[in-house]
Amino acid sequence: MQVEDRHTTVQKSMTSCNPKEWVKLYADDLFKFACSKVADSAQAQDLVQDTFLSGLQAMAQFRGDSSEKTWLMAILKNKIIDYYRKPAKTVFPLDSITSDSDPLSLFFNEKGHWRKEMAPKAWTTDIQDGIRQHEFTRILRACMDKLNGIGKTLFQQKFLEEKKSADICKDLAITPSNYWVIIHRAKLQLRACLEKNWFSN
Amino acid sequence: MGHHLHTLLPCCKEATLLAEKQLQQPLPLLQRIGLQFHLLYCFFCRRYVKQSRIIDQQLRALQASEGPALEESVKLQWEEKIAAALKK
Ligand SMILES: [Zn+2]
Numbered sequence: 001m002q003v004e005d006r007h008t009t010v011q012k013s014m015t016s017c018n019p020k021e022w023v024k025l026y027a028d029d030l031f032k033f034a035c036s037k038v039a040d041s042a043q044a045q046d047l048v049q050d051t052f053l054s055g056l057q058a059m060a061q062f063r064g065d066s067s068e069k070t071w072l073m074a075i076l077k078n079k080i081i082d083y084y085r086k087p088a089k090t091v092f093p094l095d096s097i098t099s100d101s102d103p104l105s106l107f108f109n110e111k112g113h114w115r116k117e118m119a120p121k122a123w124t125t126d127i128q129d130g131i132r133q134h135e136f137t138r139i140l141r142a143c144m145d146k147l148n149g150i151g152k153t154l155f156q157q158k159f160l161e162e163k164k165s166a167d168i169c170k171d172l173a174i175t176p177s178n179y180w181v182i183i184h185r186a187k188l189q190l191r192a193c194l195e196k197n198w199f200s201n
Numbered sequence: 202m203g204h205h206l207h208t209l210l211p212c213c214k215e216a217t218l219l220a221e222k223q224l225q226q227p228l229p230l231l232q233r234i235g236l237q238f239h240l241l242y243c244f245f246c247r248r249y250v251k252q253s254r255i256i257d258q259q260l261r262a263l264q265a266s267e268g269p270a271l272e273e274s275v276k277l278q279w280e281e282k283i284a285a286a287l288k289k
Contacts, residue, residue, distance in 0.1 A: 019287060023279045031271045045275060052279060056286050104214055112212025120248040127259070140259055158225075159260045165225065184218045187253055194256065 017062050022052055026069055030076050036156055037080045040149065047083065051076040084171065107188050121195060136198060143193035151186030154179065211235045213246055220250045224257060 030051060034044035054075050062071055107118045114120075127136045144152060153172065157163045169179050209231065211219060216239040219232055228236065240247050 019283050020280075022283065023276050027276055027279065028271055045271070049279060049282070052283060053286065056283060108212070108214040112214035114213045114245045119245045120252060122248065123252060123255075127255070136259065137263055140256075140263055144260075144263075155260060159257070159263075180218060180222060184221050187221055187256065188217070191249070191252060191256060 017059050017068060019052075019056055019059065022055070022068075022072070026072055029069070030072060033073065034076060034080065038083065038153065040152075043083075047076060047079045050079050054079070103185055104188065107192070118192065120191070123195070125198065139194060139197045143190050143197065146193060147186050147189060150174075151182055151189070154182055155186060155190075158183070209235045209238070211239050213239075213243060216240070216243065216246045217249050217253075220246070220253060224254060 027048065030048045031041075031044055034047045035041055038044050038047065051072060055072055058075070062068070066074075107115060109115055125132065127133055144155065147155070150172075154168060157168045157171075158165070165176065165179055168174075169176055174182070216236055219228060219236040222228060223233070223236065227233075240250065
């Protein structure tokens with residue numbers, strides 16, 4: 001009886017699961033989703049690869065009552081949750097934010113005023129026209145890549161997911177005040193990078 | 202930083218933090234007044250607010266348009282891995 005049971009499961013999964021097509025059909029979407037959740041794309045790649053491998057092992061449990069894609073996406077979501085649960089990953093290097101040396105001292109002097117060389121300059125170039133928009137997007141992406149892990153993650157979750165700050169804080173285990181400190185610093189860095197590479201010429 | 206936030210007379214460092222908050226949510230009254238007052242006399246921070254808003258818009262547009270692309274070589278690797286696992 002047990003043998004028969006197993007036989008039917010395999011039969012069913014053979015008809016509804018087609019792993020050879022997974023990469024072609026789903027890799028891009030899974031990767032895009034993973035990128036929206038974790039800071040660097042290498043990490044996102046690892047998560048997607050793990051998803052496929054776990055999917056292969058769990059194929060027998062695939063019942064076909066959700067689509068193959070939904071099923072793989074569910075596996076990926078669990079991988080992402082696990083990723084953030086790992087203690088080493090949940091603890092972000094917050095000490096670099098709360099440490100004695102103020103990372104904002106690059107931008108502001110002891111009195112909290114803009115340093116002359118870092119004060120915002122007038123942005124004279126119009127981004128709105130097509131070619132320039134394209135070029136601007138390229139620079140924006142390059143500047144985003146230069147941000148440290150946590151700042152980039154916050155930006156991605158905030159803008160791509162349109163996630164509420166309270167949810168982001170909960171997921172990443174950070175306090176609201178840390179959230180603002182990170183956003184503030186990341187925005188200052190991003191703004192300076194854009195100005196240096198784009199607007200000043 | 203929060204512990205020495207002078208609500209009514211924020212410095213540029215504090216004003217830009219308040220501005221970031223305000224881009225996302227309404228500020229409590231005193232902080233709002235403090236920020237507005239600072240912006241009255243500080244044109245660097247006025248500029249910052251304007252530019253920061255543009256950056257937010259551009260980030261939204263960027264994220265909506267595309268994510269980083271997956272390289273073909275990576276996909277090929279995965280296909281091979283899956284094929285190998287299926288043979289087992
Ligand atoms: Zn100011």
